[in-house]
Amino acid sequence: MAKFHPDLDLLTEHAAGNLPLAQAACVSVHMNYCEQCQRTTGQLQGLGAALFESLHAAPVGDTLLNAVLARLDDAPPLSYATSPGWAAGKTPAILQRLMRGDFTELVWKKITGTLSISYLKTGDPNYEFALYHIKAGGRIPEHTHRGSEMTLVLEGGFSDADGSYHQGDFMLRRPGDVHAPTAVQSEDCICLAVLDAPLRFTGWQYRWMNPFLQLRAG
Amino acid sequence: MLYRGVGGAAVDGIVAFFTLVKRYRICEEFVARWGDPLGPGGRILSITRGVERNLQVADIPEISRADSQGPVGRRTDEWSECLTLIAANQDRAAFTRFFRHFAPLIKAFALAGSSLSATLADELVQEVMLKVWQKAGGFNPEKAAASTWVYTIARNCRTDMFRRLQKFDTPLAEEDVFPDQESEEPFALLQGKRTEERVRELMKGLPADQMQILAKVYMEGKSHAEAAAELDLPLGTVKSRVRLAIQKLQIQIDR
Ligand SMILES: [Zn+2]
Numbered sequence: 001m002a003k004f005h006p007d008l009d010l011l012t013e014h015a016a017g018n019l020p021l022a023q024a025a026c027v028s029v030h031m032n033y034c035e036q037c038q039r040t041t042g043q044l045q046g047l048g049a050a051l052f053e054s055l056h057a058a059p060v061g062d063t064l065l066n067a068v069l070a071r072l073d074d075a076p077p078l079s080y081a082t083s084p085g086w087a088a089g090k091t092p093a094i095l096q097r098l099m100r101g102d103f104t105e106l107v108w109k110k111i112t113g114t115l116s117i118s119y120l121k122t123g124d125p126n127y128e129f130a131l132y133h134i135k136a137g138g139r140i141p142e143h144t145h146r147g148s149e150m151t152l153v154l155e156g157g158f159s160d161a162d163g164s165y166h167q168g169d170f171m172l173r174r175p176g177d178v179h180a181p182t183a184v185q186s187e188d189c190i191c192l193a194v195l196d197a198p199l200r201f202t203g204w205q206y207r208w209m210n211p212f213l214q215l216r217a218g
Numbered sequence: 219m220l221y222r223g224v225g226g227a228a229v230d231g232i233v234a235f236f237t238l239v240k241r242y243r244i245c246e247e248f249v250a251r252w253g254d255p256l257g258p259g260g261r262i263l264s265i266t267r268g269v270e271r272n273l274q275v276a277d278i279p280e281i282s283r284a285d286s287q288g289p290v291g292r293r294t295d296e297w298s299e300c301l302t303l304i305a306a307n308q309d310r311a312a313f314t315r316f317f318r319h320f321a322p323l324i325k326a327f328a329l330a331g332s333s334l335s336a337t338l339a340d341e342l343v344q345e346v347m348l349k350v351w352q353k354a355g356g357f358n359p360e361k362a363a364a365s366t367w368v369y370t371i372a373r374n375c376r377t378d379m380f381r382r383l384q385k386f387d388t389p390l391a392e393e394d395v396f397p398d399q400e401s402e403e404p405f406a407l408l409q410g411k412r413t414e415e416r417v418r419e420l421m422k423g424l425p426a427d428q429m430q431i432l433a434k435v436y437m438e439g440k441s442h443a444e445a446a447a448e449l450d451l452p453l454g455t456v457k458s459r460v461r462l463a464i465q466k467l468q469i470q471i472d473r
Binding site: 005008009011012013016017018019021024025028036039040042043044045046047048049050051052053054055056057058059060064065067068069071072075076077078079080093094097098121122123124125218 | 325355365381414
C-alpha cells in the first residue's frame, strides 16, 4: 500500500482532466497501487458531475440527434465481459501500452555504473516520461531539479534524506530540490520519472554530463 | 408533487436500514433467504426503487419530468434505467430520451470557457453520445449516477479533442488514463453513490467565489494557475478556495 500520495490540488486537477498528459499518466499509474486515491478521485469526479448537471443547457437541434441516430449502426456496443480495469500487482495497463513488452525488452541507456534510463513516448511535447533503473544498493548522483519532477516507484524501493519509498509511492519535486536517492540493498529499483526540465548533477564527478542531459520530451 | 418527496425519503430510509442490517449482520438468515438486499438485483431495493419509479413516472407530463431537478436521486434513476435499456436491448427510444436530456449539457460543457467552436462542440456531442451507445453495458448503476458516468466520458472526449487539435502524436487515449475501476464490494459502492448525492446537496450552499473557481477548473478545464491568471488572483488563493470548497462538500481524503 502506497504511503506517499499526490496532494489534493494535484488530485483535483487530475479529476478535472487538466493535468498535462505525461503527468496525468503518472498519477494514473499511482492509482493502480492506491485505493485511497482512487476513492478520492471518484468523489472529485462526482463533484465534476454535479457541476456538469447544473450547467445552463445549450440548445441542440434534431439534426444533431438524427445524425447520431444514423451513426449508431456503425458503432456496435462494446462487450464488458473481460474489461481489464485496475489490478494491483500487474504492470499498470497504461505502462504496458507505452512499453509494448516488459522492462527487460526496453532499450536502456546507461548513465552511470548503477543507473540506466529508458525513455517512453507519450506524445506530450513538454514532458519527458522515463523509467529509471537503479541497481540494488546503487545511488543516483546528487542532483537538483530545474523544473518539476514526478517520481513513482514501480519495483524495489529507494531512500533519500527525506524518507524511504516503495512500490506505488509518489513524489513531486519542485525546482531547486536537491537529493541523492539510493536504491534498497535487496533488489533493483525501477521508477517512473516525469520531468519538464532536465536534471542537473551537483557533484564534481558528474557535472560534466549536465550539457548532455537534454529533455527527451514527446 | 408531494408524494415524490415522500417516496424518495422512504427509499432513503429503507436503504439506510438495510445498510445497517448488512453492516452489523443482524439478519444473516434474511440475507440467506432473500439475497443481499442492497446487492445487484437485490429484491428489496429493486422493489422499493420500482415503487419509487412508478410514483415518479406516473402522471407527470413528459416535459416537466425531463426538466425538473426533483429531489436527489430520482432523476438519476430514470437515466440509469435508460442506460440499462440501451445496454440490454439497444433501445433507440431510450437513447433518444437520454440524448434530449444530456446532449444540451454536453454541448454547454464543450462551450464552457469558449474553448471550442460551435461546430466542434456539436462534434463533441456526437462523439460522446456514440460512446454512450457503445459503453452503456459498462455502466454500473450501483456504483455511480448516470450523470457522473456521462460527465467522465465527456471530460475524456474533450481532452482527447484538445490533444487532436494540438496535433499530439500519442498512443494514449484519455480512457487509458482513467480506466474503469474493478468492482468493489457493494457497501463501498453504495457509500460512493451516497457521497455523490451529498456533494450535490451541499454544493447548493457554496459561496459564489468558490463556485466560480470550481466552474473554471472543472467546466472550463483551466488549471489552478490559469484560473488564477484569469481571475487576477494569487495562485495560493485559488488553491485554498478549491480546498475549502472540497472540505465543505465533505469529500474525504483518506490517507
Ligand atoms: Zn494515493
